[in-house]
Amino acid sequence: MSDVKKTVVVGSGSFGTALAAVFALEGEDEVTLLGRNAVLMEMLAETREHPKALPGITLPKALDFTMDPSVLEAADTIVLAVPAQAQRAASLYYAPYLNPEAVIISASKGIERSTGRLITDVLNETLPHHHAGALSGPGFAIDLARGKPIAMALAFRSRALARDTAEILSGRTFRIYASGDPVGVQIGGALKNVLAIACGIVEGAELGESARAALISRGLAEMSRLAVAMGGEADTVRGLSGLGDLVLTGSSRQSRNFRYGVALAEGNFDSVNAALVEGVYSASVANELAAEHGVQMPISNAVARVLDGKLGIADALDELMTRPITTE
Ligand SMILES: NC(=O)C1=CN([C@@H]2O[C@H](COP(=O)(O)OP(=O)(O)OC[C@H]3O[C@@H](n4cnc5c(N)ncnc54)[C@H](OP(=O)(O)O)[C@@H]3O)[C@@H](O)[C@H]2O)C=CC1
Numbered sequence: 259m260s261d262v263k264k265t266v267v268v269g270s271g272s273f274g275t276a277l278a279a280v281f282a283l284e285g286e287d288e289v290t291l292l293g294r295n296a297v298l299m300e301m302l303a304e305t306r307e308h309p310k311a312l313p314g315i316t317l318p319k320a321l322d323f324t325m326d327p328s329v330l331e332a333a334d335t336i337v338l339a340v341p342a343q344a345q346r347a348a349s350l351y352y353a354p355y356l357n358p359e360a361v362i363i364s365a366s367k368g369i370e371r372s373t374g375r376l377i378t379d380v381l382n383e384t385l386p387h388h389h390a391g392a393l394s395g396p397g398f399a400i401d402l403a404r405g406k407p408i409a410m411a412l413a414f415r416s417r418a419l420a421r422d423t424a425e426i427l428s429g430r431t432f433r434i435y436a437s438g439d440p441v442g443v444q445i446g447g448a449l450k451n452v453l454a455i456a457c458g459i460v461e462g463a464e465l466g467e468s469a470r471a472a473l474i475s476r477g478l479a480e481m482s483r484l485a486v487a488m489g490g491e492a493d494t495v496r497g498l499s500g501l502g503d504l505v506l507t508g509s510s511r512q513s514r515n516f517r518y519g520v521a522l523a524e525g526n527f528d529s530v531n532a533a534l535v536e537g538v539y540s541a542s543v544a545n546e547l548a549a550e551h552g553v554q555m556p557i558s559n560a561v562a563r564v565l566d567g568k569l570g571i572a573d574a575l576d577e578l579m580t581r582p583i584t585t586e
């Protein structure tokens with residue numbers, strides 16, 4: 259039997275294409291990008307460029323492109339790089355084609371809105387015979403595709419499986435750290451988007467960098483509380499998926515969530531109109547989880563009510579600034 263591992267990345271958007279590119283460039287494995295848009299997949303195979311998702315990048319020769327799900331029959335590792343709300347549908351659609359031994363990795367940062375479930379729990383439901391893990395951490399798709407140094411966390415319930423899989427997928431520029439805490443890694447990934455929207459609001463309202471630093475540290479405290487209440491570890495969210503990603507997307511206009519927050523404060527949505535803003539989906543469900551677990555999350559709560567149109571920005575800021583003074 260051949261020792262060459264086969265990796266398939268599902269989802270030919272920004273992150274899926276960048277992941278497939280870096281895996282193909284740096285590893286020994288066979289890597290295929292599986293998409294569902296025939297015109298796009300043909301164009302990718304022909305031009306090795308994806309100008310909408312990764313402008314200016316030439317995709318590696320070693321990367322294969324297909325629309326044919328039967329490629330999954332021989333895949334050892336399958337990365338689902340689709341939005342969080344599409345993970346259930348995508349996993350159910352591709353389920354009949356999967357190699358029974360394949361490990362499945364969610365690369366999305368979100369919580370299923372209709373059920374309040376973490377994505378690995380959704381995958382444990384839709385693909386009960388497979389190990390499901392989560393990849394999350396600071397890294398913009400374009401930086402990954404350009405070969406800039408990026409570090410992320412990969413969590414499975416089994417730390418040993420996380421370590422083995424991280425070793426297979428890591429390369430010289432893309433460093434993957436193994437974790438045995440899928441809850442912490444996914445709460446960090448989902449909540450940082452909600453908090454990045456809050457940081458964007460602070461930016462758009464010109465409240466200053468000191469306010470943003472306060473928001474990042476108090477935001478980290480609320481992420482930790484929810485992660486621990488749901489069975490995760492506070493240390494995990496102080497790492498790459500959580501604090502690391504919040505520092506990145508809470509301070510960069512490259513982040514769609516941050517730009518969305520700026521647009522909320524400025525009332526100008528042109529730059530984010532059509533983009534995927536995961537924090538918009540996660541805010542209300544995070545609040546429902548906070549209530550269910552008896553955890554206080556004032557910043558996420560304020561973001562959710564602003565997004566629902568129940569609270570104005572000025573009132574939200576006022577509310578956060580007039581909370582009772584407590585100990586840290
Ligand atoms: N972009 C980034 O820098 C990073 C993104 N992420 C996370 O990765 C996830 C995806 O984001 P991103 O790649 O940017 O999003 P994009 O919108 O660029 O791409 C999403 C892709 O998912 C595909 N898709 C949607 N629904 C389904 C489905 N049911 N079955 C199969 N394919 C489907 C879309 O296909 P179609 O076009 O045909 O609709 C599209 O190719 C998000 O959760 C995001 O938070 C994580 C780290 C970095």
Ligand SMILES: O=C(CO)COP(=O)(O)O
Pocket residue numbers: 367395396397398399454503506507512513514515516534535536
């Ligand atoms: O999560 C990301 C980088 O780590 C991408 O952030 P946005 O989804 O806000 O663009």
